[in-house]
Each structure stands twice: as C-alpha cells, then as structure tokens.
Amino acid sequence: MCDLFAMSAAKRSEAARSLPVFGVRARKNMDGWGIGFFRNDRAHVEKSANRIYVPGHLHDSFQRLARVIRSPTIIAHVRLQTSGKKDECHAHPFVLSFLGTDWIFAHNGKSPAIESYRSRGERLEAGSDSARTFEYLRDYLLFYHRGDPMVYSFVDALKRSTSRLMKEYPGGYNYLLTNGSVLCAFTNHRHFMLLKDSRQLENALLLTTVAEGLSPEPWQVFKAEEGCGLLLLIVGGELLLKQVVTPLRG
Amino acid sequence: MCDLLAISAGFDYGPREYLPLFAERGKRNVSGWGIGFFREGRTLVENSAESVYHENQMHDSFQRLARVIDSRMILAHISCPLIGGQHDQAAHPFTLSFLGHSWLFVHVGIVRDIDRYRTRMEPRLDVNIPSARIFEFLRDRMVSMVSEDPYLGLLSALSMATRELVERYPGRYNYFLANESVLLAFFNFRQLMMLKEHDTLGNVLLLTTVEEGLSGEDWRYIGLEGDSAGKFVVIGGADFLYQQSL
Numbered sequence: 267m268c269d270l271f272a273m274s275a276a277k278r279s280e281a282a283r284s285l286p287v288f289g290v291r292a293r294k295n296m297d298g299w300g301i302g303f304f305r306n307d308r309a310h311v312e313k314s315a316n317r318i319y320v321p322g323h324l325h326d327s328f329q330r331l332a333r334v335i336r337s338p339t340i341i342a343h344v345r346l347q348t349s350g351k352k353d354e355c356h357a358h359p360f361v362l363s364f365l366g367t368d369w370i371f372a373h374n375g376k377s378p379a380i381e382s383y384r385s386r387g388e389r390l391e392a393g394s395d396s397a398r399t400f401e402y403l404r405d406y407l408l409f410y411h412r413g414d415p416m417v418y419s420f421v422d423a424l425k426r427s428t429s430r431l432m433k434e435y436p437g438g439y440n441y442l443l444t445n446g447s448v449l450c451a452f453t454n455h456r457h458f459m460l461l462k463d464s465r466q467l468e469n470a471l472l473l474t475t476v477a478e479g480l481s482p483e484p485w486q487v488f489k490a491e492e493g494c495g496l497l498l499l500i501v502g503g504e505l506l507l508k509q510v511v512t513p514l515r516g
Numbered sequence: 517m518c519d520l521l522a523i524s525a526g527f528d529y530g531p532r533e534y535l536p537l538f539a540e541r542g543k544r545n546v547s548g549w550g551i552g553f554f555r556e557g558r559t560l561v562e563n564s565a566e567s568v569y570h571e572n573q574m575h576d577s578f579q580r581l582a583r584v585i586d587s588r589m590i591l592a593h594i595s596c597p598l599i600g601g602q603h604d605q606a607a608h609p610f611t612l613s614f615l616g617h618s619w620l621f622v623h624v625g626i627v628r629d630i631d632r633y634r635t636r637m638e639p640r641l642d643v644n645i646p647s648a649r650i651f652e653f654l655r656d657r658m659v660s661m662v663s664e665d666p667y668l669g670l671l672s673a674l675s676m677a678t679r680e681l682v683e684r685y686p687g688r689y690n691y692f693l694a695n696e697s698v699l700l701a702f703f704n705f706r707q708l709m710m711l712k713e714h715d716t717l718g719n720v721l722l723l724t725t726v727e728e729g730l731s732g733e734d735w736r737y738i739g740l741e742g743d744s745a746g747k748f749v750v751i752g753g754a755d756f757l758y759q760q761s762l
Contacts, residue, residue, distance in 0.1 A: 276617060276696050277557050307526050307718050338697075366719045366754070367526065415712075416736050419750075421758040447526045447697065447753025462666055463616070486667045501752040502697020503616075507671045 267456070267475075268295055268358075268374035271342040272442050274449045275470035276502040278336045284467040285332035285342060286324055287480040293319035295346040298357035299328055302370035303337035304446035309368035313357040318344050338502070339444045343372040356392045359442075364404050365412065367445045371400040374475065375455060377437025399439065403427050420448070421499055425511050428452055428495060432513040439495070440475060447501065449473075452511070454495035459485040460505065471503045517706075518624040521592040521730075522692050524699050525720040526753035528586040534722055535582035535592060536574060537730040542594035543569045549578060549594045552609030552620040553587035554696040559611040559618040568594055588753075589694050593622040607643050610651050614659050615670075617695035621654075623647040624725060625705065627687030650691065653681050671750060671760070674700055679762060682746065689746065690725055697752060699723070704746035704762070708738040712754060719754035 269292035273281045289299070300313030312335075318325050343358035359372040364387075373396040381394070385401040387408075406427035410418040418426060424443075431439070438455035451458055451473055459479045461472045466481040479485030488508070490496040495511035521538045523531050535551070542549075550563030568575050593608035610621045623646075633649040637656050641648035657677035661668055674693070682689065682704065690703040701708060701723060709729040711722045722730070729735030738759065740747055746762035 366714065415756055416738070419758045420755050421750075445526070445753065445755070448755060448757065460667060488667075499757065501757075502695060504695075504698070505667055505669050506698065506750065506752075507669045507758065 269344045270475045272473040273340045274500045281340045289324045291476045292344040295344040298345040300357045301342045302359035303340045309361045309370045341442050373441040375438035375440050380435040429514040449500040451498040457489040461485045519594045520725045522723045523590040524751045530586045539568045541726045547595045550608040551592045553590045591620045621651040623691040625688035630685040699751040701749040709735045711735045721754040
C-alpha cells in the first residue's frame with residue numbers, strides 16, 4: 267500500500283528531518299516517489315518512478331530535495347503500483363489549477379471503480395484511480411463551491427464531493443489535497459498519524475500514513491468509523507476541524 | 517457603531533484600495549482607528565485616537581499605512597464615539613501570543629459584566645475595556661482546552677470558549693480573531709459581508725461588518741439563521757473555508 271506524508275507550518279519551513287525518515291519507513295513501496303510544495307503560491311512537484319530505497323541507500327534526489335525544499339505545506343507520496351503504469355507520469359503528487367489557485371493531490375487506497383470516470387474538464391495524463399479521483403473531486407468542488415459558495419463553503423463542498431464519490435465509486439480512499447494555505451486530509455480506510463510540536467523532527471504539524479509514525483513521540487491516530495470517512499482540515503500548522511463524512515444517500 | 521475589516525490572502529497583499537474604502541465607509545465613526553497585520557509571524561499594530569476622516573480628508577497616517585503594509589492577514593477597526601466609546605479608541609486591534617502563534621483580535625458589540633472578568637494567565641492586556649477582557653477570556657479557555665486535548669481542533673476550542681463566554685456574559689458580539697494563517701470570525705448580531713477579489717498576484721478575501729460592503733462589487737451577505745445563537749466564519753488564504761452556527 268502506498269504511503270503519504272504532509273507537513274503544515276505557519277511559515278515556509280523545511281522537512282529535512284522528517285522526509286528522510288518517511289522515505290526509509292515507507293520503503294516497502296517500490297514503484298516511485300514524489301514531493302509537492304509551493305513557491306510564490308504556485309505548485310511544484312518533483313517525482314520519480316525509481317525505488318525510493320535500495321538496501322542501505324535512500325534515493326539520492328529524494329535526500330537532496332528533502333534538505334532544500336522550503337514551503338508552508340509539503341506533501342510526499344511513496345508508491346506501490348496498484349493502478350496505472352509504473353512510470354513518472356503515474357507517480358504522485360498530481361497538480362491541477364481550479365478555484366483560482368494551484369492544488370496538489372496525493373492518494374492511496376484501492377478504488378478501481380473510479381477508473382471509468384470521465385471528466386469534462388482538464389484531464390491528467392495518468393491513467394490511474396488516483397488521477398480520476400482528483401479530477402472527480404475537482405469537478406464537484408467547482409460544481410458545489412463555485413456554484414453557491416454561501417451554501418457550500420469550501421469544506422462543505424469537499425465533504426459533499428467526497429460523500430458523493432464514496433457513493434458513486436465505492437472504494438478505499440486516503441487523500442491529501444492542498445493549495446498551500448489549506449491542507450485537507452481524508453481517510454475512509456487505514457488511518458492518519460498526526461504529531462504537533464515535535465522535539466525530534468520539525469516544529470510543525472506532521473501527518474503520515476506510516477503506522478508507527480516517524481519518531482518515538484506520542485503520535486495521535488485518526489481513523490474513520492466503519493462505513494464512514496474522516497476529513498481533517500489543517501491550516502498554518504494547526505488542526506482546525508475534524509468532520510465525519512458518510513456516503514451520500516438517495 | 518464601530519466597524520471591522522479583515523483581508524486574507526495566500527500572499528503578502530498590499531491593501532492600497534480597500535483600506536481607504538473602509539475608511540471612507542467608516543466616516544461616521546469619528547473617534548479612532550487601528551490596523552493590525554503580520555510580518556514574519558509577528559503581529560504589528562498601528563492605531564490612533566484621531567478620527568480616520570476629518571473635514572473630508574483621510575487621516576494622513578492611515579493613507580500612508582494603506583500604501584506600505586503588505587501581509588497575508590490584515591485586520592482593521594474603526595471606533596465609534598457612542599458605544600464602546602472614546603476610551604477604547606486607540607486600543608484595537610489587540611495582540612496576544614498563545615498556542616504557538618501571535619494573534620490579532622478586534623471586536624464590536626455591547627457585553628454586560630465582562631469587565632468583572634480577571635484572567636489568571638499572563639500576559640494581561642493593560643487596558644480597561646470589555647474587548648480586552650473578551651480576548652483574554654477566549655485565550656484562557658482555548659489554552660486550557662487545547663492543553664487537555666492537543667488534537668481537539670482550533671475551531672472546536674474556540675466554539676466551546678465562545679459558548680461559555682456568551683452564557684456567562686450575555687451580549688452582542690462581533691469579533692475577528694486571526695493568526696498569520698487563519699481568520700476566525702464570530703457574530704451574534706448585525707451581519708458580515710464577504711468579497712472574493714482577484715488581484716494580479718492571486719485571490720484575496722475581504723470580510724467586513726459594513727452593511728453595504730465596501731464597493732459596488734458582488735459582496736455576499738452572511739447572516740444569522742432564525743434561531744441561531746451566533747455564527748462562526750472561517751477564512752484561510754483567500755478561501756471561505758467553513759461556517760458553523762453556535
């Protein structure tokens with residue numbers, strides 16, 4: 267199963283300590299890696315189809331990027347191929363621009379049903395469930411939030427879109443979505459581990475799917491109840507709110 | 517009645533256009549003004565007891581500040597002479613540091629008995645007006661709740677703190693609380709007006725208590741539902757993230 271990492275801080279920060287630990291602890295995933303971040307409000311992604319780890323060595327570029335990337339929000343993904351080809355194009359994160367800003371998206375899970383989804387908007391080149399999931403969320407975020415932002419705030423629109431996704435294309439979804447200011451983390455399978463105010467890693471809010479966390483500190487487990495999803499909204503290094511998401515009825 | 521303005525963006529925004537428009541709309545509030553913003557995570561506050569407008573001329577410093585401030589989060593307050601009175605004219609916005617952030621706070625409204633509140637935390641705000649006690653109360657309760665549960669969530673903590681505040685000290689509240697990344701607004705009277713504006717560098721979101729908004733653009737009305745005891749509005753970057761009734 268792929269693994270996810272995110273760091274959110276109040277100002278531009280590095281993840282020079284936590285990213286390499288993440289790379290090592292997620293090394294069972296051998297089909298590529300990627301790091302997404304923001305510079306001057308624009309999304310940037312560096313990714314590769316290579317293994318993140320060969321015995322004794324973390325990928326050279328991953329190590330170097332971990333040292334120099336500086337951004338208020340950084341997300342990373344280590345891939346175990348379950349859908350789509352094994353190449354750089356299918357490695358996460360993905361980027362789309364909508365609602366007047368760039369968005370970075372990374373996903374793990376298994377949701378083959380969504381592969382049949384055909385967006386009428388801009389399409390990602392990758393042919394995987396993750397790419398289709400991102401397009402689906404983009405399409406319905408625009409439909410709800412841009413349609414009537416006073417009825418559907420951004421969080422309400424994302425909840426509604428995800429709720430609809432769970433109903434129309436049932437599956438296991440774990441995703442991270444960020445525009446640099448706001449980080450949304452959703453899970454309806456597995457869990458997220460969160461840590462604030464780390465003394466060993468960065469003084470930011472850290473999130474990962476790696477079960478044991480990234481340090482021997484008291485990581486908090488966030489897991490959805492059976493049949494539901496859990497959406498976390500993180501802004502400026504703070505957990506702002508937690509929302510339960512249920513599949514749309516009717 | 518005093519008025520409030522918040523400007524939130526995903527980049528350091530220069531409020532050259534909207535701060536003067538806010539001052540213009542607040543001409544009737546003739547007893548002081550204040551502007552708070554962030555630079556490298558620290559709060560900076562500039563305020564004055566002088567009228568923002570005098571004899572059809574905008575206050576010189578207010579004009580100049582509007583030209584030079586740039587920040588992802590800007591709060592402004594224009595004081596009224598009648599309610600909240602002359603005594604608080606040079607006080608807003610207030611600033612306190614807690615929960616790992618510097619915070620700015622502005623408030624309008626009338627609250628009974630809140631001046632009896634005595635915080636046990638430091639620092640205390642060295643001014644004897646209701647808005648200062650409200651800010652201390654919210655700080656105290658949020659710090660207490662988050663120390664018990666660090667993963668409670670900021671909005672839950674603020675929501676519970678505000679519920680306690682309104683129950684213990686009934687009154688009219690309309691406040692903006694912001695750190696460098698997020699704006700949390702609450703009101704249980706009047707309304708808020710919101711505008712998402714496209715700047716050359718990106719989007720900007722404006723929130724104000726001024727009834728008609730600040731311009732002829734498409735300002736959106738945010739009001740209270742029928743039996744609601746109040747409403748929270750959450751803004752991050754230029755995004756209207758969430759609204760929740762108390």
